[in-house]
Amino acid sequence: NAGVTQTPKFQVLKTGQSMTLQCAQDMNHNSMYWYRQDPGMGLRLIYYSASEGTTDKGEVPNGYNVSRLNKREFSLRLESAAPSQTSVYFCASRRGHTNTGELFFGEGSRLTVL
């Protein structure tokens, strides 16, 4: 039961480097999300994709880009990493936009930007 799989689980970057966080779900869910979690800040939505082919900004999109490659995969890209992007990143998916749909999370990707 894979559920939501994120890679890599850990990454250290230098300021200015770029990287892509990969996320895949095998539950045939329509909606996918990227959150970041920082101490004292809770989970904040970066971007989401309501369905294949669509993406929308969340609360903190600056410095990030996303791609909904297909129904299964939703990637998050940092073009020029900054220390402020040091965080734990969670990918999540949800069957649809119905009010009772449960959000399933990946195990998280811990990113440090030096």
Added chain:
Amino acid sequence: RKEVEQDPGPFNVPEGATVAFNCTYSNSASQSFFWYRQDCRKEPKLLMSVYSSGNEDGRFTAQLNRASQYISLLIRDSKLSDSATYLCVVKRGSGYALNFGKGTSLLVTP
């Protein structure tokens, strides 16, 4: 003002105690409400949805007060395994985003 606010705690309670967490939300258009649980260095997982009439799942009871824009979670007969952070989550009727509170930390001690 943040859309979802919770008392961060920590709440330290002995085993067997009853503990209640509160959450307020600012957007009156919110229509769906949830409690998620997050263990240390793990991903959040759904604990229970919150329905207008209130609902119970074993030792856990959730209540919603739309007039006051207030959600609560009651845990009875606390277990050591209940130690975690509890996240209040609110979804607006339209749109896809779920908004998370910062979480309330619970530590149940022997």
